[in-house]
Amino acid sequence: MAAAKGEESKKKLLKAAEKLFAEKGFQSTKVSEIVAHAGLTQAAFYLYFASKEEILQHLLSEFEQQLGNFGDAGKKAGDFYPGRVQPYVKDQFVQLFSFLGKNPSLTKIALHHGKHGDRIREKIVAQIAGNMKENQNKGIVKKEIDPQIASEAIVAVTERLIDRYLWNGEKTKEELGAQAAQIFLHGILNES
Amino acid sequence: MAAAKGEESKKKLLKAAEKLFAEKGFQSTKVSEIVAHAGLTQAAFYLYFASKEEILQHLLSEFEQQLGNFGDAGKKAGDFYPGRVQPYVKDQFVQLFSFLGKNPSLTKIALHHGKHGDRIREKIVAQIAGNMKENQNKGIVKKEIDPQIASEAIVAVTERLIDRYLWNGEKTKEELGAQAAQIFLHGILNES
Numbered sequence: 001m002a003a004a005k006g007e008e009s010k011k012k013l014l015k016a017a018e019k020l021f022a023e024k025g026f027q028s029t030k031v032s033e034i035v036a037h038a039g040l041t042q043a044a045f046y047l048y049f050a051s052k053e054e055i056l057q058h059l060l061s062e063f064e065q066q067l068g069n070f071g072d073a074g075k076k077a078g079d080f081y082p083g084r085v086q087p088y089v090k091d092q093f094v095q096l097f098s099f100l101g102k103n104p105s106l107t108k109i110a111l112h113h114g115k116h117g118d119r120i121r122e123k124i125v126a127q128i129a130g131n132m133k134e135n136q137n138k139g140i141v142k143k144e145i146d147p148q149i150a151s152e153a154i155v156a157v158t159e160r161l162i163d164r165y166l167w168n169g170e171k172t173k174e175e176l177g178a179q180a181a182q183i184f185l186h187g188i189l190n191e192s
Numbered sequence: 193m194a195a196a197k198g199e200e201s202k203k204k205l206l207k208a209a210e211k212l213f214a215e216k217g218f219q220s221t222k223v224s225e226i227v228a229h230a231g232l233t234q235a236a237f238y239l240y241f242a243s244k245e246e247i248l249q250h251l252l253s254e255f256e257q258q259l260g261n262f263g264d265a266g267k268k269a270g271d272f273y274p275g276r277v278q279p280y281v282k283d284q285f286v287q288l289f290s291f292l293g294k295n296p297s298l299t300k301i302a303l304h305h306g307k308h309g310d311r312i313r314e315k316i317v318a319q320i321a322g323n324m325k326e327n328q329n330k331g332i333v334k335k336e337i338d339p340q341i342a343s344e345a346i347v348a349v350t351e352r353l354i355d356r357y358l359w360n361g362e363k364t365k366e367e368l369g370a371q372a373a374q375i376f377l378h379g380i381l382n383e384s
Contacts, residue, residue: 142374149353149363149371156352157345164344171341179341182334186378 010048012038017055022105026056026113056109056116063106064120070096071124074131078138085140086185094177100162101173111159125151132188142190150188157183202240204230209247214297218248218305248301248308255298256312262288263316266323270330277332278377286369288350293358293365303351317343324380334382342380349375 016037020029031052035045049055073092077085100107111117125148132147141147157180165171208229212221223244227237241247265284269277292299303309317340324339333339349372357363 144374146367146371149357149368150375152352152356153349153372153375156348160344160348161341165341175338176341179338180345182336183342183345183379184375187375 006048009038009040009044012040013045013048013055014059017052018059018105018109021056021059021109021113026052026109056113059106060110060113060116060120063103063110064123066099067110067120067124068127070099071127072131074128074135078131078135078140082140085189086181089185089189090177090181093180094173096158097162097166097173097176097180100158101166104162104167107162121155125155128154140190141188145188150184154180154184198239201230201232201236204232205237205240205247206251209244210251210297210301213248213251213301213305218244218301248305251298252302252305252308252312255295255302256315258291259302259312259316260319262291263319264323266320266327270323270327270332274332277381278373281377281381282369282373285372286365289354289358289365289368289372292350292354296354296359299354313347317347320346332382333380337380342376346372346376 013034016034017029020033020037029052031045032042034052034055035042038044049058070092073089073096077089077092080088110120128151129147132141132145132151135141136143136145136147161171161176161180166173166176205226208226209221212225212229221244223237224234226244226247227234230236241250262284265281265288269281269284272280302312320343321339324333324337324343327333328335328337328339353363353368353372358365358368
């Protein structure tokens with residue numbers, strides 16, 4: 001019972017921190033504001049987190065882990081039958097936009113938080129590039145493609161499109177996923 | 193002779209402002225530093241520019257004008273014979289990377305200067321999208337493409353690639369131009 005209540009409090013603190021970091025930025029947010037938003041005491045905060053930095057790290061690693069699943073979509077793509085790769089990758093784009101659309105605060109914190117953001121971005125780019133290189137060896141990705149540059153391009157476009165069209169509701173995740181697939185897959189995949 | 197000397201001083205001030213705005217940011221740069229860098233007096237500055245804001249505007253509109261030529265590459269592309277569009281657009285990408293590579297300070301100021309940057313970006317995106325729409329009507333651009341999203345994607349990728357690969361010399365303008373063309377043109381153009 002006490003453990004369950006503890007988990008509940010921890011979740012409330014994470015939720016409050018996520019909201020405040022996204023709205024006001026990490027620097028401008030005080031621990032006292034996080035606990036006030038969570039309806040808890042300062043003492044409760046330090047029961048679960050050593051510092052404001054630690055709660056940020058917690059949020060970022062959670063986000064990174066979830067995002068990592070999409071970065072590995074390319075790995076799985078290599079197992080599909082020729083002709084089935086493209087619909088699969090298109091669907092993955094839609095799911096990626098869906099995930100980022102549902103987590104605007106976390107995405108903003110993760111990608112705009114200076115060095116943290118750069119590190120997460122670099123990791124995702126490296127992950128996509130690694131899978132792309134493998135798929136190039138399998139003949140799924142065109143040999144003319146530089147996997148590093150193409151991965152950087154995919155990440156840059158995803159970031160721009162969520163920022164420009166998804167969060168304001170101007171376009172749906174389906175529209176953006178379909179367009180991203182249309183723009184990239186013919187140039188990158190061999191089968192199309 | 194006096195007019196020629198005046199033009200010379202004005203150029204020196206613009207050059208110094210460009211360097212300092214890029215290095216220190218617009219807010220942190222003082223007019224006194226600009227004139228010191230240019231080897232001129234404060235009085236000379238106010239002979240040519242009413243304020244620090246005005247010298248920034250001057251730099252930005254110069255940059256915008258030059259960049260506008262590339263934004264209109266798509267317009268000209270519509271006049272090429274089928275089969276010649278792709279090499280032309282690829283060459284335009286190389287020239288764009290060449291221009292941005294030669295003007296890192298101005299590019300940084302223009303694109304990272306908050307509202308100014310957003311306005312310039314929006315203008316370029318609108319320009320590319322307009323030309324793309326025309327080319328869609330001519331059958332050069334695929335009908336599945338959303339010109340607005342595709343233009344936003346092209347601008348996002350260009351910005352990311354100069355920032356990540358061009359300015360640090362990791363890739364050449366030819367490599368980046370060829371990759372940008374490879375990534376985008378098959379998905380966007382009908383002929384490829």
